[in-house]
Amino acid sequence: MNTFFNCKETWLHKTNPSLKLIILLCLFVFAITIHQLHFMILFTLVIALLFLFGTGYSYKHIFLLLIPFLFIFLSTSTSMILFGKGETTLFKWAYVHITKESLIRGIHIGCRALSFAMLSLTFALTTQPVKLFYSLMQQLKLSPKYAYTFMAAIRLIPIMIEELQTIRNAQKVRGVQGQRNLFKRMNILMIPLLSQSIRRAHRIAVAMEAKRFDASKKRTFFYEIGFSKFDIFFASYFLIMFTVAYLFSIHFHISRYRC
């Protein structure tokens, strides 16, 4: 993702990738335990702040990336708003039954989906996959066998997309008609793509084994990744912001709407 657009490096790029990942996972679990609507909205705002101003991308690109988010918000919340359980009826038409409870809950899970999406996009935009795997090897002791194969596989993605295009073109040239059957249509794309990818993966793996990429004892690394002041900065941003948000919601007694 981060190779698509040019951006300037911010402090988020310099944070340790493993730490970033762990904090994100913690936030994910934390968000699931939030049951007050107002705190959920504040939570989303804290993350939106980081996403909008912290990633170092131009606003044009940020807004471009924001468009699908609106769609996520709508699609996640609508089915809960329209069909959720509840007592206080606001609107009723055929099977559609909007209640106060379902409306609140719908907005709540919409916010949740939105904040998760922004969190992970912030991560994806500010982390280089290679640095992430080097960091996982060094800080979290991930076996190099897995880390290097993941890195090799990431490099294969563009090749595979190109190959899919080639397969489609080849089929067009040979006059393969568009199948109406979903499974047949998937089959004629999937079989060539998978078989070619397996062959290529096998060749690469043999080469990697020959070069001892699977050896794990006493490795040295090209990129040495450690910790810096930015890591403290990153952790304290969430700590301080959430404390403020929590105090704010307590102070104004706005935790009435529970989900």
Place this chain on the structure above:
Amino acid sequence: MSKRLKLTDILVTIVISIGFGIIYKIWGPLYYAVKPLGLHIDQLIYGMWFMAATVAFLIIRKPGVALLAEIAASSGEFLMGSEFGLEVLLYGVVQGLFAEIVLMAFRYKRFDLFVISLAAISACAGSFILDFYKGYVGDLSTWNLILFIAFRLIGSIVFTGVFAVSITKTLEATGVTKLVRPSSKKDYEALNR
């Protein structure tokens, strides 16, 4: 005949998952197009998300492959900046684990449609558990919830079970599976003949 995962197995598993990831991206718009209707028609194709696990297992036939495939598929999606983001990673781990448990229960020795369908159902159950925590799915009204569960279950059996088995059969015909599958007892006997 080693049962441990070699580098080759890992790379092939990951590449298969990424192959599926690319196919998912093509089908993504379809998922979006039907989602906002609220009638859960999208759940019918939800089963595709577990497919990487069973296909990879059927091709490589070693312990741990189903779990690894799901993790790889989800982290690939995550690193490419999927809108579903980090939750994909958690879903991947849980779904892979649930599929793996079923395959483990049969000691990784059965590769027929029945066991694979069971694994599909199990992975589907795993995704439900997370949905109940995350999306308050249990609070949908009853008819809507039943529709939701039924559609997802049907979808996962069709895609992760039936379709995965049929795809592997076709792949076997192309001969690529011979590259990666551990040599069986029959192969050794053929050598001694």
